Amino acid sequence: MTVYLPIAELSVNILIILGMGAAVGFLSGMFGVGGGFLITPLLIFYNIPPVVAVATGANQVVASSISGAITHFRRGTIDIKLGTVLLCGGLVGATLGVWLFSLLRSIGQLDLVISLLYVVLLGSVGGLMLWESIIAMRKAAKNQPTQLRRPGQHNWIHGLPLKMRFKKSKIYLSVIPVATLGFCIGILTSVMGVGGGFIMVPAMIYLLRIPTSVVVGTSLFQIVFVSAYTVIVQASTNYTVDIVLAFVLMIAGVIGAQYGVRVGQRLRGEQLRALLALLVLAVGIRLSIELIIPPKDIYSVVSAGFGF
Amino acid sequence: MRAFGRLVLFALALSAAGPASAQSLERQVGDFPEKLEIGISTDEISITSDFRGADLTIFGAIDGFDANLLAQGKYNIIVVLEGPKDNATVRKKERVFGIWVNTQSMTFELVPEAYSLSSTRDIATIAPPRDIANMGIGVDHMRLVPLGFIGDGSSLGEFRNAFRRIREESGVYQRDPGGVQFISSSLFKASVRLPANVPNGVHVVRAYLFREGLFVAAKALPLRVVKTGLEQAITRAAHEQPIVYGLFAVTLAVITGWGASLLFRKD
Numbered sequence: 239m240t241v242y243l244p245i246a247e248l249s250v251n252i253l254i255i256l257g258m259g260a261a262v263g264f265l266s267g268m269f270g271v272g273g274g275f276l277i278t279p280l281l282i283f284y285n286i287p288p289v290v291a292v293a294t295g296a297n298q299v300v301a302s303s304i305s306g307a308i309t310h311f312r313r314g315t316i317d318i319k320l321g322t323v324l325l326c327g328g329l330v331g332a333t334l335g336v337w338l339f340s341l342l343r344s345i346g347q348l349d350l351v352i353s354l355l356y357v358v359l360l361g362s363v364g365g366l367m368l369w370e371s372i373i374a375m376r377k378a379a380k381n382q383p384t385q386l387r388r389p390g391q392h393n394w395i396h397g398l399p400l401k402m403r404f405k406k407s408k409i410y411l412s413v414i415p416v417a418t419l420g421f422c423i424g425i426l427t428s429v430m431g432v433g434g435g436f437i438m439v440p441a442m443i444y445l446l447r448i449p450t451s452v453v454v455g456t457s458l459f460q461i462v463f464v465s466a467y468t469v470i471v472q473a474s475t476n477y478t479v480d481i482v483l484a485f486v487l488m489i490a491g492v493i494g495a496q497y498g499v500r501v502g503q504r505l506r507g508e509q510l511r512a513l514l515a516l517l518v519l520a521v522g523i524r525l526s527i528e529l530i531i532p533p534k535d536i537y538s539v540v541s542a543g544f545g546f
Numbered sequence: 547m548r549a550f551g552r553l554v555l556f557a558l559a560l561s562a563a564g565p566a567s568a569q570s571l572e573r574q575v576g577d578f579p580e581k582l583e584i585g586i587s588t589d590e591i592s593i594t595s596d597f598r599g600a601d602l603t604i605f606g607a608i609d610g611f612d613a614n615l616l617a618q619g620k621y622n623i624i625v626v627l628e629g630p631k632d633n634a635t636v637r638k639k640e641r642v643f644g645i646w647v648n649t650q651s652m653t654f655e656l657v658p659e660a661y662s663l664s665s666t667r668d669i670a671t672i673a674p675p676r677d678i679a680n681m682g683i684g685v686d687h688m689r690l691v692p693l694g695f696i697g698d699g700s701s702l703g704e705f706r707n708a709f710r711r712i713r714e715e716s717g718v719y720q721r722d723p724g725g726v727q728f729i730s731s732s733l734f735k736a737s738v739r740l741p742a743n744v745p746n747g748v749h750v751v752r753a754y755l756f757r758e759g760l761f762v763a764a765k766a767l768p769l770r771v772v773k774t775g776l777e778q779a780i781t782r783a784a785h786e787q788p789i790v791y792g793l794f795a796v797t798l799a800v801i802t803g804w805g806a807s808l809l810f811r812k813d
Contacts, residue, residue, distance in 0.1 A: 242596070244777040245784055247743065300799035305807030346637045346648045354645075466796045473792030477784050481795050482777070488799055492806035529645040536639040537708035538648075541632050541659060 245480035246290040252486060254284065259298075259490030266302055266491070267498025268505075269514045270454070272433035272461060274299040277487060279356055279521050286483070288349045292339070293472035293479045294487070295431030299465040301488035302495060303433055307462045310455025317406040317452045320416065321459040324438075327417035328464035331424020336471045339429055343476070346540070353525050355430055360522030363436055368515035374508040395445060407448050407456075415446060420460060428468045433461035436518075581609035582755040582763040584625075590770040591740075597773075599717075599742040602627065606753055606765075608732040615757060616731060622665065622672040622756040623726045624683055625736035627769070629660030629718075630747030633693065636705045636712075652705040653693040659745040660718045661685060662738040664725025673759045681761065683754065685710050685719045717741045746773050 241252040258280050266273030274295050281291035310316050342348040398412035419441055423434035438457045442448045448456070473479040502510060584606035591602075604625055608616070615621060634657050640649040665672060669684050679687040690706045713719040718741050726736040736753070749769045755762045773781075784791045 242777050244780040297795050297799050300796055301803040304800055304803035308804065308807065346635070346651055350645075350647055466799070469796050469799075470789065470792035473784065473795060474788035477788060479784070479792060479795050481780060481784075481791070481798065484795060485798060485802075488802045492802055496806065496810040532641075533639055533646050535712070536646075537705075537712060538637050538639075539709055539712045540635045540637065 241482065241486070243286075243290075243480050243483050245294075245478060246286050246483060248285070250284070250286075250483075255483065255486045256490040258284070259487035260494035262487075263302065263491030263494025264498035264501075265514075265517065267495030267500075268502035269498075269510060270306075270502065271514070272299045272303050272435050273491065274302075274427075274432035274434075274465075275356070275360065275430070275436060275518070276521060277491075278352075278431040279525055281483075282352075283524070288352050289339075289343060289476065289478045290480050290483070292352060292429070292431035293469065293476065294484045296427060296465045296468045296472065297479055297481075297484040298487045298491060299427075299431070299433040300462060300469060301484075302491055303435075303458050303461045303465070305492070307455070307458040310458055313455070315452055316455040316459045317404055317448075318459070319402075320404045320407055320448070320452070321456045323402070323413050323416045324420035324423075324456070324460040325463050327420025327422075328424035328427070328460050329467055331421035331426075332428045332464050332468045332471065333424075334421075335425040335428030336468065336475055338425070339472075340475060350529075352430060353529055355426075357522050357526045357529065359426075359430075359437070360518050360525070363440075364515045364518030364522055367511055368519065371508045371512040371515060375512065378506075378508060393445075396447075407452050409446075409448060411446060411448075419446070420464075423460070424464050424468075427461075427464050428472065433465055435461055578757065578760075578762045579610040580612075580621075580755060580757065580762050582623075582753060582765045583607050583609060584751065584753045584765050584767060586751065586767060586769065589768060590772060592772050592774045593740075593744065594773075594775045596775075597742060597744075599744075600740045601737045602740055602751075602769075604736045604738065604751055604753070606734050606736065608734075608755060611732050612757075613731070620758045622667065623734055623736070624663065624665040624669060624672065624754040624756070625726055625738060626664075626683065626752045626754075627660070627662040627738040627740070628750045628752065629658045629745050629771075630749065631656040631658050633657070634709065636709045638705070638708070650701065652696060652701070654690045654706075654709060655693045657688065657690060657709075659747075660741060660749070661688070661713075661720070662740070663721040664736045664738050665721075665723050666726045666728075666734075668723040669721075673756050673761065677759075677761060681754070685714060685721065716743075718743060718745075740771075744771055746771055 239252050240249045242249045258277070262273045262276045262280065265276060277298050278291045278295035281295065282288050339348065342351050395415045396411065398414045400413050401410055402413050403410050419438065423438050426432055426434045426437070435457050438460070439453055442453045442457065443450060469479055584604055586602070586604050606623070608621060611621065633653055633655055635651055635653045637648040637651040639646045642649065663669070663684055669678055672678070678684060682689050690709060692702060696702060710719065720739050720741070722739065725738065726734055728734045749771055750766050751769055752764060752766045754764045
């Protein structure tokens with residue numbers, strides 16, 4: 239059964255797209271991640287033009303993050319003030335990112351930059367996560383208590399000016415690193431089609447020392463707004479949001495996520511992280527192979543009307 | 547699925563002329579007595595969303611022909627369906643530090659987005675290759691003028707060849723030597739292929755008449771290709787109302803995400 243994607247301008251098998259959405263939704267529910275970093279590379283592997291994959295991936299992130307964000311809002315585990323500062327940086331970053339996206343596209347280097355960013359980010363984040371979870375599993379095997387890394391000491395970030403009090407997080411922190419983090423994630427959202435939670439959450443915990451209880455909700459708050467903003471800006475500058483593709487993905491994704499959550503609750507934290515790390519590494523390796531092996535055709539043709 | 551819809555449009559183009567011939571662009575060369583007439587039943591084709599390519603049939607007639615020459619098969623016809631024109635950029639990848647990177651590019655000015663050629667026989671045997679080349683008939687003779695600075699021009703040939711090859715491989719440039727057939731003494735039928743990814747816009751049907759290797763007459767008709775259906779409506783919305791389209795995409799995501807969490811809530 240095929241369906242024609244009007245913006246990607248190609249026919250795809252709807253069952254494959256549904257399967258992709260459901261699988262990524264399942265994994266994102268299981269690991270508690272947005273899934274943008276999986277959906278975009280998968281779409282690229284399935285020959286969806288990277289420009290469309292990225293913009294559509296951001297749209298899928300909105301759907302997969304919103305229910306989590308609402309749950310956290312109800313429970314009161316979002317620091318709105320902190321989230322707003324992150325968001326301000328995020329919106330500026332996303333705007334710059336879409337501009338960069340158009341620029342790279344016009345000089346023909348967009349596909350390369352997307353792949354390179356994925357390889358670098360997935361490789362480093364996956365590697366670190368795997369390392370950390372292996373250590374945790376070893377300690378668990380030896381029956382040592384895993385120490386929570388939440389030491390009270392301050393790092394240089396806490397010496398920066400423009401400090402602000404974030405009541406809900408119970409911290410007194412400069413807005414500079416918060417907005418900068420939001421800004422960087424905003425760029426990633428618009429250039430890579432990811433929510434960026436897999437970078438933002440560790441950065442908030444380890445660099446900014448924000449209490450874990452509000453980290454996930456606050457990062458989801460920022461992700462929903464930044465990715466929604468990115469979708470609108472991508473749609474109006476690059477015309478690359480494929481609504482048919484996005485809709486099929488999100489329907490399958492939200493259903494898959496419900497089952498993923500149930501499986502995830504049965505697995506132990508460090509096992510879960512090790513599995514996620516392996517998955518992240520596998521996607522990164524697959525993308526890097528694509529960059530290294532000789533392409534089928536070293537030439538490509540791009541029409542001005544619809545520039546890939 | 548209604549795959550491979552075969553669309554046949556036809557009209558008898560006798561010298562009495564069809565409705566579309568009023569807009570035709572005529573060219574008559576020298577003192578040849580022959581005149582060329584062509585016709586298609588419509589000047590607009592609507593393509594639905596499940597379109598998988600089709601054949602367009604064009605009818606034509608030679609007027610004032612020499613019966614002797616016709617009997618000996620000395621008349622030859624070439625019919626071309628040329629799509630709307632746009633600039634096209636060819637990029638070349640090279641290995642840089644172990645990874646494949648687009649390093650060189652060349653943009654060709656206003657090349658057709660689609661090009662289907664049909665003829666009574668291989669165009670190289672219809673007229674001297676130089677004449678065919680001068681008239682710019684056929685993918686091999688299409689004018690590919692690079693835009694901007696291209697250095698010493700040594701790579702021009704390589705980029706032109708790559709462009710032609712990729713466009714032919716993707717099916718938007720096609721040729722069919724034998725696609726034009728005489729159905730009675732001077733009446734002919736030409737089928738040109740509309741590829742599945744036929745671009746929207748004004749296409750031009752051009753017919754060329756040759757007598758014993760000499761170009762006699764040419765005739766052209768415009769043909770509008772309009773895509774219809776839901777997919778086309780989406781494409782139009784995305785390009786004409788991009789902000790509304792983006793807002794709609796986000797709303798859809800919010801409803802889907804929120805709806806699912808309500809639907810699957812345990813309490």
